[in-house]
Amino acid sequence: MENYYLFVLMSIFLIILPGPDTAVVTKNTLLCHRIGGIKTSLGILCALLIHTMAAVLGLSAIIVKSAILFSIIKYAGAVYLIYLGAKILWSLMKKGEKEEVHVMIPDNEKTPCFKQGFLTDILNPKVAIFFLSFFPQFVKPGSGTVFPFLIMGITFTLLSAVWLFIYIYLIHHISALMKKPVAKHLIEGITGSIIIGFGIKLALEKAN
Structure with missing residues (x-):
């Protein structure tokens, strides 16, 4: 493996x-x-580790080369993202005090945060493509890929963990300043629309 520090910076x-x-x-x-953000991040990090092992074992290459497998995973991920976004927007359409309280103070135990984070990442075949197109640039020609891919995958996952936890901290404190329901509903509406947008974008993308 070469240019490890450049790999870290690019990552x-x-x-x-x-x-x-x-x-x-x-x-x-x-x-x-x-706590919801942390659980979601843990799901994402677990999925990244699985993508790492898939790249090490060569499974990602199989998925990328197989149009059928790629399409199945891609559309499953797209449908799931659109479902999540639509679920947020649907909850915002419900009027009345009871619905607003439910949206504002959800039951953390009933919200599958870990599963949502895990499925969002594991069902995104673009992650597999990214690993297989990005990692080889930092491997010496003619050398093995198993150990370097493993090191890079773990490094990428750890860097993702640091960023996600910092991001959660910032979002948590920013949201604490937004006491008005209208502000929170606006943010939730924008977030739901963005998630649906990513789902549509994923469905329209093709493997390179």
Whole structure:
């Protein structure tokens, strides 16, 4: 493996770019507070580790090369993202004090934050494509890929964890300042729309 520090620097810039994971973490942090964001992040990190092992074992290459497998995973992920976004928007359409209280103070135990984070990342085949297109750039020609891919995957996951926990901290404290229901509903509506947008974008994308 070569240029490890360059890999770390590039990974940091890529990780902080907004994506489906960021949108889901934002939504669950706003709805379920800090614990919801942490559970969602843990689900995402578990999925990243699985993607790492898939890249190491060569499974990601199979998925990328198989149009059928790629399409199945891609559309499953797209449908799930659209479902999450639509669920948020539907909850905001419900009027009345009871519905508003339910939206504002959800039951953390009933909100599958971990599962939402895990499925959002594991059902995104673009992550597999990213690993297989980004990681080889930092491997010496002619050398093995198993150990370098494993190191890079773990590094990428750890950097993602640091960023997600910082992001959750910021979102939690920003949301604490937004006491008015209208402000929270606006943010939830925007987040739901963004998640649906990412779902549609994923469905329209093709493997390179």
